[in-house]
Amino acid sequence: MEQQEPQRNWMEHLQANALPHNAIDCVILGYQNEQLKVLLLKWKFEDLWCLPGGYIYQTENFDEAAHRILAERTGLTSIYLKQFYTFGQLERSQYYRPEQVALLKKILAQIPLEGQDWDVDWFTKRFVSTGYFALVDIEQTTAQPDFLSERCAWCSVEEVPSLLADHNKILQKALEQLRIQLNYLPVGISLLPTKFTMKDLQKLYESILGVSLQRSNFQRKILKLGMLVRHEKQMTGAAHKAPYLYSFDKEKYAALVERGIGFSF
């Protein structure tokens, strides 16, 4: 996939069609190497990372806008997205302090925009941001940065650097909501590959909940829910017994998530 080019009159288009004062930021979560990871974008020309975000058109629902923004900025489509919180604090605009504005100007000046100039003032107005989180299978997705970004990177949520503006707070709120609503979210089926081991599933729950769980008891409880299908063994090449692979019975899983999975680890 090619990196996306800015359309002509991008800035004008934004000024004319975006709902003022409102924005969307996305916390894209994936799971890899027993770690919960978040997709970050790096601005061009500066060591500045942020969550993928964007603006809402006046003729667009928020949910649609979230999907479009995600597709435009990272190339990801058809993924599970859910709104989790709206950040309406004044302080969140404080990153537009003089030096921050200068930095923004400096970066934007280096990024060519077809047919017009950047309107820095437009970006430095007060914006209320609605947060969406997404759950994706990292192996099945390839994120591509847009013309504002140098690259995308999956970053362990334990090792996230200092991000633009209040994006660290947004991430933390997303993780909190993920924990609280865990039993009502399709985390397993969304974050894991189609086939996975019991250990994968356990480590996933452990990273989300931030606790360690008893192996044999976890297996007993999970299997009792009757939402897993057992497949062939996975020969890993490691010097020990090979684990079985499992997949989700989609209908049973969906029914459980709908009612809230009755875990009590």
Added chain:
Amino acid sequence: MEQQEPQRNWMEHLQANALPHNAIDCVILGYQNEQLKVLLLKWKFEDLWCLPGGYIYQTENFDEAAHRILAERTGLTSIYLKQFYTFGQLERSQYYRPEQVALLKKILAQIPLEGQDWDVDWFTKRFVSTGYFALVDIEQTTAQPDFLSERCAWCSVEEVPSLLADHNKILQKALEQLRIQLNYLPVGISLLPTKFTMKDLQKLYESILGVSLQRSNFQRKILKLGMLVRHEKQMTGAAHKAPYLYSFDKEKYAALVERGIGFSF
């Protein structure tokens, strides 16, 4: 408490100071006669009910705005308020269809505004609404309608009439979030009077969860959490054994809610 009067230049003040396109709606929940109730406002001159709502000033945090709006429109202050969802759908503006606009005009024309005229256009722009829910002790509060409203009423959530715009959807989403996040919310201490019976508490949980629970088991589980203090018996005047009164140990309750009360009814 007197019904509040509109300040001079109310409309101008709004036009000049409100963040455009953004609004807040509040779902105020209380508990009375074994029923979960919501506080509704009735517009003057028409049989039109709605949730208390309002606009956010450009210099104001969303949380502050929610408290102010609630105080202005119902007189309620110092209550537990929590954001639960932002409604950004285009369809929510569909209630500004021609006949709805006419109705709005008709109502507003009958409500005197000091020093200026109503700007109906201002109200019919696209608005994104952020929902807050509140949990209050009905007995300890007296809601007073503002100058736009004829009266406030506590209405059982089972018997809510058709409300303005998408307010029924907002209410339903609030109730859903209340259920999902139940273990992380101070529902007991916020909705019940200081002293209450075990039956009160059980019926409260039953109305929120929409299920009926086993009496003796409920009592056992709740007491085991160690967050209740037992007081004297309550002589109700009824022809049967009098129940004990209980209150919450605030600190233990807060600690449990913080971590998520481990119920599994």
Added chain:
DNA sequence: TATTATTGTATTAAATCGACACAATGATAG
């Protein structure tokens, strides 16, 4: 004093829990 409805607590079998044990396995090293 008997009746009545509700409440506090006990009982009991079944289910579940946490913690641990242990054999089975798949590679590797000797």
Added chain:
DNA sequence: CTATCATTGTGTCGATTTAATACAATAATA
């Protein structure tokens, strides 16, 4: 080929919890 090793699947077992029910203890009324 055998020993070793780390990990996995499953079993065990006492303690705890659960659901369902039973029943005595009220507080008013008849």
